[in-house]
Amino acid sequence: MKQYITFFVTIAAALVFAGCNKGTGAPDSRTITVQASIGSMTKVAYTGDKSAFAAGDNLALFAWTGDKTAIPATLVVNNVVNTLDGESGLWKPATQMLWDDMTTLHYFMAVAPARTVKSFTADPYTLDSSAEKYQESDLLIAVNDSGLKATDNPVGLTFDHAMAKLTVNLKFRNQWTEGNPPSQKEITEALIESVEATAKDHATIDYIHKAVTATGEWALVAMNKVENASWTTLMVPQEGFRTLTISLGGNDEWLGGNGTYVFTHSADIPLVSGKVTTVNLIIGRDQITLDKTGISIVDWAEEATIDGKVIDPTQLLI
Numbered sequence: 562m563k564q565y566i567t568f569f570v571t572i573a574a575a576l577v578f579a580g581c582n583k584g585t586g587a588p589d590s591r592t593i594t595v596q597a598s599i600g601s602m603t604k605v606a607y608t609g610d611k612s613a614f615a616a617g618d619n620l621a622l623f624a625w626t627g628d629k630t631a632i633p634a635t636l637v638v639n640n641v642v643n644t645l646d647g648e649s650g651l652w653k654p655a656t657q658m659l660w661d662d663m664t665t666l667h668y669f670m671a672v673a674p675a676r677t678v679k680s681f682t683a684d685p686y687t688l689d690s691s692a693e694k695y696q697e698s699d700l701l702i703a704v705n706d707s708g709l710k711a712t713d714n715p716v717g718l719t720f721d722h723a724m725a726k727l728t729v730n731l732k733f734r735n736q737w738t739e740g741n742p743p744s745q746k747e748i749t750e751a752l753i754e755s756v757e758a759t760a761k762d763h764a765t766i767d768y769i770h771k772a773v774t775a776t777g778e779w780a781l782v783a784m785n786k787v788e789n790a791s792w793t794t795l796m797v798p799q800e801g802f803r804t805l806t807i808s809l810g811g812n813d814e815w816l817g818g819n820g821t822y823v824f825t826h827s828a829d830i831p832l833v834s835g836k837v838t839t840v841n842l843i844i845g846r847d848q849i850t851l852d853k854t855g856i857s858i859v860d861w862a863e864e865a866t867i868d869g870k871v872i873d874p875t876q877l878l879i
Contacts, residue, residue: 591659591662591711593658593660594651594716595718596715597620597671597673597703599701599720614673616647617644618644618674619645620673620675620703620718622638622641623636623640623669623670624636624668631769637661638669642654643655660710666709667709668706668708669709671702671718671720672700672701672768673700673701674696680765682768683767684766685763686773687764688724688763688764688782690782690795691783695785698724700722700723700724702720702766702768703718703721721835722834723766724834725796725798725832726796726836727793727795727796728837729792729839730841731750732790732844733749733750734844734845736845751809752812753792753807754808754811755806755807756792757783757805758781758796758805759779759782759802759803761775761776761779761780764799771834773797773834775797775800801829802829803825805842806822806823806824807824822849824849826856830856833858836858837858837859839856839857839859
């Protein structure tokens with residue numbers, strides 16, 4: 562009898578040891594892992610667009626079962642923050658994420674950078690166009706509704722830009738060079754103090770459809786200086802945007818002094834999710850006009866052009 566007791570104790574200990582090894586070895590087959598990319602798009606940056614996520618970037622993951630066209634209140638994964646590890650190159654979740662079971666189809670949505678989502682169909686969003694918040698404001702959304710099972714790890718996530726990007730390039734007429742030494746051949750650039758876009762900076766986000774709806778009142782959205790004659794910012798996608806305000810500052814009086822120029826286009830200037838709109842303007846001493854290259858709208862990867870034309874200049878405001 563004593564030998565049998567010893568045998569059963571040995572088997573029990575072996576099972577416990579095997580269970581411990583499983584917990585510290587390979588991950589549970591029910592563990593959800595992700596693999597994220599920005600696809601053919603790029604991530605905005607002042608020093609050059611990025612084509613991939615960088616170490617330390619994070620995303621918030623949501624997963625559900627049932628109807629793939631609507632995110633329910635009860636979720637399999639609810640706003641779990643995953644951070645890209647620099648050493649392993651893997652996305653590490655703040656808490657373990659598990660498939661509901663091995664056979665049910667699961668659907669996924671993710672937001673980067675991670676944020677608190679108050680509504681899946683009308684989440685309030687406020688644009689911060691400052692340089693310090695530039696990367697944070699580049700809201701990226703991924704939806705994988707192909708229907709995945711636990712054997713489909715890792716979950717592939719391809720992100721698209723929710724915001725639009727606006728770039729304003731300025732040229733100067735030779736009037737700015739008058740009064741300079743005759744030897745000067747290049748046109749002098751007047752010093753630009755600020756560029757502002759009159760547009761809406763609030764929106765609601767429908768994540769499942771990757772749709773952005775501008776809301777609220779018109780505001781002055783401050784653009785960020787890349788160079789004296791080149792300014793950029795993220796913008797809420799919207800219709801009705803037509804007006805830019807360019808303020809000069811720090812110029813000598815002989816150069817024409819300082820003032821504010823307001824450019825209003827005769828039609829809407831497109832602001833579209835995932836696209837870059839470029840407005841090319843020419844500044845003279847007493848007017849601002851659209852350059853012959855006009856207005857273009859391009860993907861962050863693939864170029865397409867909308868022809869622009871010179872329009873009547875707006876008046877100079879002092």
